[in-house]
Amino acid sequence: MLWFAFLRLIGLLTTLLAASLVIFVVLEVIPGDPAEVMLGLNAQADTLAALRAELGLNAPVSTRYVNWLLGMLKGEFGVSYTYSVPVSELIGERIQVSLPLATGALILSTVIAIPIGVYSARYHGKIIDTGIMSVAQIGIAIPNFWIAILLVYVFAIVLRVLPSGGFPGWDVSFFGSLQALLLPVIALALPQASILARVMRSALLDVLHEDYIRTARAKGLSNKATLWRHGVRNALIPVLTILGLQFSFLIAGTVIIENLFYLPGLGRLIFQGITQRDLIVVKSSVMLLVALTIFVTFLVDIAYAAIDPRLRRRA
Amino acid sequence: MNQELPSYPSLASFDEISIWKKALHSRSFVIGAVLALVILIAGITSVFWTPYAIDVLDVSKRLKPMSSEFWFGTDQYGRDIFSMLMVGARTSIIVALIAVGIGMLIGVPLGLLAAAQKGFLEELVMRTNDLIFAFPSLLSAVLITSIFGPGTINAVIAIGIFNIPVFARVARGGALSLSGREFLLAARLSGKSSFLITLEHVIPNIANLLIVQATIQLSLAILSEAGLSYLGLGTQPPMASWGRMLYEAQTMVAFAPQLALYPGFAIIFSVLGFNLLGDGLRDLLDPKMRRRVA
Numbered sequence: 001m002l003w004f005a006f007l008r009l010i011g012l013l014t015t016l017l018a019a020s021l022v023i024f025v026v027l028e029v030i031p032g033d034p035a036e037v038m039l040g041l042n043a044q045a046d047t048l049a050a051l052r053a054e055l056g057l058n059a060p061v062s063t064r065y066v067n068w069l070l071g072m073l074k075g076e077f078g079v080s081y082t083y084s085v086p087v088s089e090l091i092g093e094r095i096q097v098s099l100p101l102a103t104g105a106l107i108l109s110t111v112i113a114i115p116i117g118v119y120s121a122r123y124h125g126k127i128i129d130t131g132i133m134s135v136a137q138i139g140i141a142i143p144n145f146w147i148a149i150l151l152v153y154v155f156a157i158v159l160r161v162l163p164s165g166g167f168p169g170w171d172v173s174f175f176g177s178l179q180a181l182l183l184p185v186i187a188l189a190l191p192q193a194s195i196l197a198r199v200m201r202s203a204l205l206d207v208l209h210e211d212y213i214r215t216a217r218a219k220g221l222s223n224k225a226t227l228w229r230h231g232v233r234n235a236l237i238p239v240l241t242i243l244g245l246q247f248s249f250l251i252a253g254t255v256i257i258e259n260l261f262y263l264p265g266l267g268r269l270i271f272q273g274i275t276q277r278d279l280i281v282v283k284s285s286v287m288l289l290v291a292l293t294i295f296v297t298f299l300v301d302i303a304y305a306a307i308d309p310r311l312r313r314r315a
Numbered sequence: 316m317n318q319e320l321p322s323y324p325s326l327a328s329f330d331e332i333s334i335w336k337k338a339l340h341s342r343s344f345v346i347g348a349v350l351a352l353v354i355l356i357a358g359i360t361s362v363f364w365t366p367y368a369i370d371v372l373d374v375s376k377r378l379k380p381m382s383s384e385f386w387f388g389t390d391q392y393g394r395d396i397f398s399m400l401m402v403g404a405r406t407s408i409i410v411a412l413i414a415v416g417i418g419m420l421i422g423v424p425l426g427l428l429a430a431a432q433k434g435f436l437e438e439l440v441m442r443t444n445d446l447i448f449a450f451p452s453l454l455s456a457v458l459i460t461s462i463f464g465p466g467t468i469n470a471v472i473a474i475g476i477f478n479i480p481v482f483a484r485v486a487r488g489g490a491l492s493l494s495g496r497e498f499l500l501a502a503r504l505s506g507k508s509s510f511l512i513t514l515e516h517v518i519p520n521i522a523n524l525l526i527v528q529a530t531i532q533l534s535l536a537i538l539s540e541a542g543l544s545y546l547g548l549g550t551q552p553p554m555a556s557w558g559r560m561l562y563e564a565q566t567m568v569a570f571a572p573q574l575a576l577y578p579g580f581a582i583i584f585s586v587l588g589f590n591l592l593g594d595g596l597r598d599l600l601d602p603k604m605r606r607r608v609a
Binding site: 011014015018019022026027030031034137138140142143145146149150152153194248249251252253255256259260267270272275278282286289290293294299 | 412
């Protein structure tokens with residue numbers, strides 16, 4: 001197990017390194033002169049030169065890359081060009097919105113999906129199962145930003161019970177902040193819940209064919225106890241994988257959803273950074289999100305191996 | 316738990332006639348095929364004909380309700396919504412087809428190469444795959460389209476890149492599952508090169524897998540295109556796109572909520588169609604996966 005974790009850790013570090021290289025090349029090498037990108041086409045020559053000096057662009061590309069990496073390791077992400085504050089400060093602020101948003105959506109989708117998936121599997125082939133799975137099939141096809149628009153219409157415009165956007169800040173109004181996150185969380189969670197419910201159902205149906213289920217029933221365990229203690233527990237392995245994958249979807253989903261609800265989160269920071277050509281902000285925040293995704297995949301791999309010893313040999 | 320649905324025909328023979336018969340009995344396949352076909356026909360027709368031109372703004376005709384003149388009404392710029400939905404279907408299909416095509420054309424050979432040449436090359440291909448998977452797809456599409464400029468072509472490339480590892484993975488998995496099978500050994504013994512064996516024996520045998528995956532990727536690509544266009548990074552006006560329509564409808568949602576419904580339904584309609592088609596095809600082509608698969 002330790003050896004497996006060690007190998008995975010090395011894989012994690014290589015992927016991180018490769019990802020940082022890709023981000024650096026896409027944002028700093030391909031566009032040509034980052035200073036020119038940030039200032040636009042009509043920039044004065046002396047402003048350009050000043051920004052180049054400020055950003056350390058006169059150094060060779062390899063030095064810049066290494067400096068960026070070393071800076072991030074020290075927690076220095078550079079200073080935002082548009083906001084004139086350290087990027088680390090911006091990220092620290094914005095993550096207070098994105099993290100509750102993504103985890104809230106992850107939790108909500110799990111809480112909805114697991115019972116529904118189990119229920120559907122239990123009544124496999126019955127009308128209720130077909131009904132639930134048809135709804136889930138449609139749920140997968142719905143874009144989260146469309147759900148978001150409908151939610152805003154119903155709860156903010158017609159019923160006027162929830163805000164249509166904006167974020168007061170946790171220290172200003174804790175309850176208000178929770179309210180502001182409610183609709184975005186629901187919009188993000190519903191399509192993911194549809195996927196998860198289907199995975200839960202099919203994983204459970206797979207498991208219910210196993211001999212140990214019959215054994216459990218034969219030794220006198222009730223149907224319900226067998227389902228939960230032996231069925232659901234074993235079916236959770238594929239569900240875990242999907243949860244790991246969904247995290248990446250949720251991260252990407254925050255870009256759209258935070259824009260739609262005017263939430264000052266990381267996704268919106270990146271999107272605004274891109275439109276304002278603030279490459280310093282974009283570079284480090286994208287790296288952060290990618291690192292987060294890679295780390296979650298790593299955790300899922302480890303959890304997987306911890307649950308199922310057979311998988312360790314694969315490494 | 317393993318009982319079959321009573322309406323489901325047996326899989327005794329596997330010739331083409333029975334496949335078509337089964338296809339017509341598969342609910343997923345029939346509904347999916349019909350939905351996909353409707354979108355396809357709407358998109359193709361829009362090349363030659365739409366009820367109204369979509370690049371003419373006429374404020375005097377703004378926000379008209381549904382009528383025999385404007386089937387789905389008009390938007391805040393006086394454009395006919397039905398015509399815009401048709402052109403949006405064309406945009407979605409073109410973007411999705413090319414993006415998935417890019418993924419297949421590059422991904423499948425890479426996957427097959429990885430399966431055939433074990434060792435360093437395989438490791439390289441699979442690690443590159445992991446790397447692309449590490450980038451949340453929409454996030455990277457936003458990056459790509461913003462660096463290289465918004466527009467349909469860059470959206471296609473951005474979505475296409477993320478289809479490459481998917482197809483590489485499926486092709487490699489499929490090819491590996493065939494390795495050691497007698498007909499491949501026989502082909503090798505008869506002196507065929509591994510290139511020819513791949514071309515003549517491996518690809519036809521994994522074609523089913525690839526087709527099913529392609530259908531599912533099509534629906535994901537349609538969703539991604541809508542997302543990018545919603546953010547203003549995909550298809551640009553005057554071309555219509557469902558995502559863009561949703562973005563424009565959002566500003567009007569307090570006064571004209573119906574504007575947000577049509578493009579949303581169009582997206583759901585087409586994504587559902589390709590998803591069901593994929594499910595149906597998988598049921599038909601791979602009897603092992605029948606029914607229970609999510």
